[in-house]
Amino acid sequence: MREPAHELARCLADQAEAVCRHYLSSGRRQGSHWLVGDVRNTPGRSMFVRLRDTVKGPAGRWTDAATGEHGDLLDVIRESLCLAEFQDVAKEARAFLSRPREEVPLATNAHQHTRVPTGSTESARRLFAMSRPTTGTIVETYLRNRGITTLHGTGSLRFHPRCYFRPDVHGPTETWPAMIAAVTDLAGRQTGAHRTWLTPDGMDKAPVDTPRRAMGDLLGHAVRFGMPDGVMAAGEGIETVLSLRCVMPDMPMAAALSAAHLSAILFPSTLLRLYVIRDNDAAGDAACDSLVARAAEAGIEALVLSPTMEDFNEDLRHIGPGALRASVARQLVRRDRHRFLNRAA
Structure with a gap:
């Protein structure tokens, strides 16, 4: 025994x-x-x-x-x-x-x-493995407080109750609850992780200088929701992408985590059409232009999805899912509008 x-x-x-x-x-x-x-x-x-x-x-x-x-x-x-x-x-x-x-x-x-180097790919894999599914945790509280209620198909997100946070290399280590996101390559292998530190009640991000940080091998890779076939959407932030999933839950999407990484995201071999989720700022415009140009060179049709406000999470929270759905509908090609929006809740 x-x-x-x-x-x-x-x-x-x-x-x-x-x-x-x-x-x-x-x-x-x-x-x-x-x-x-x-x-x-x-x-x-x-x-x-x-x-x-x-x-x-x-x-x-x-x-x-x-x-x-x-x-x-x-x-x-x-x-x-x-x-x-x-x-x-x-x-x-x-x-x-x-x-x-x-x-x-x-x-x-x-x-x-x-022992593995801090910030390495293996360290990111271990962090994700040590975390648990988000169901019933404050990660759900946090996302719902941001207006994000479509949470099925988010297995790339997990919850860690005591994730280490160090303000700088010389500062003391703190622990905060965190949303952990797996960064994966096109084959589904984890190459990195993204941490969003949260308040203990999950109502907001933790009151630290940099509540979001990524680790591991990020270039070309992304946090993925759904497996892409011929059509997918790609944007910068996790919350921005999850906001669009609230009105297009069946469209495969990827969050590259920054404007620079969005412009360098790798394309699946089966991709025919890419929707670039644009953030309404200078960095977002530059990333969007770069990604559209790369897609065109690869023979992929690239279309831009633009928010009404600064980003799609602001749209979701301030104009609501109905108006967001109508705004997005006008920017999709017809067959995608019927394929993806008609199934939205």
């Missing part, structure tokens, strides 16, 4: 210093505590782990003074190795506990190989 989580945590606590030396190798012992930057093994002194029972608490418990996070040594294993599922955490814990005590190294090559 497998040990329950609390029993695994207790066994790890009996070897707290060995656990820290192995999984938090960037830290060091100071008195009865192990000091390290954070639970992901960043160098520093913000996080401390109790190495023995004291009047303040049992061995194995840890607190990050910079973020207020806390937990046990199972959390250390999960976060330091970026494991998504508890069965993987438990498997790693049992493997560690099965080693002879004296064979636990200060830092093993196997452990070092599990």
Whole structure:
């Protein structure tokens, strides 16, 4: 019979210093505590782990003074190795506990190989894997508060309850809930991730300087909603694209995440017609012109969808879905108007 989580945590606590030396190798012992930057093994002194029972608490418990996070040594294993599922955490814990005590190294090559560069493609994949579906989470609250109610077919979006946010390379790490979006290539392989940090109630973006950030390999790729065949639409922001999906839920769409990346988005081999979702600003105009020209060179018909206001999310929120649908209808070719708008709710 497998040990329950609390029993695994207790066994790890009996070897707290060995656990820290192995999984938090960037830290060091100071008195009865192990000091390290954070639970992901960043160098520093913000996080401390109790190495023995004291009047303040049992061995194995840890607190990050910079973020207020806390937990046990199972959390250390999960976060330091970026494991998504508890069965993987438990498997790693049992493997560690099965080693002879004296064979636990200060830092093993196997452990070092599990570390990946911050902002890399692999780091983005791990972040998305650690996140969970958005159903019933504050991601839905946030999107609905932006007027976006068509949420089926958004499997490329997930929710992370405590996503790390660092204001700058030297600043302390914070944690905020976040909407995590998978950036994928034309074959569906994840190449990056986009984070939108949210307030705890999901009513707005988090009050930080840059509440949206992307990571990984982004050039040419996008956050995708639906599989493109002969027709698709592409725009900059996730919310802009999701706003159009409220009136055209069956049209495949892609969010390139910025004007520069929109102009460089790659075309599926089957694409015959591309609708370029334009943002009403100078950067949006430049990206639109560049993408239309690239599509024409590739033999793809390119048509521009322009908002009434600054972008289509503003249109959705201020003129409503009915007026938005009418505005979009005038900009579609007839066969697409019948194919996509007639199925809108």
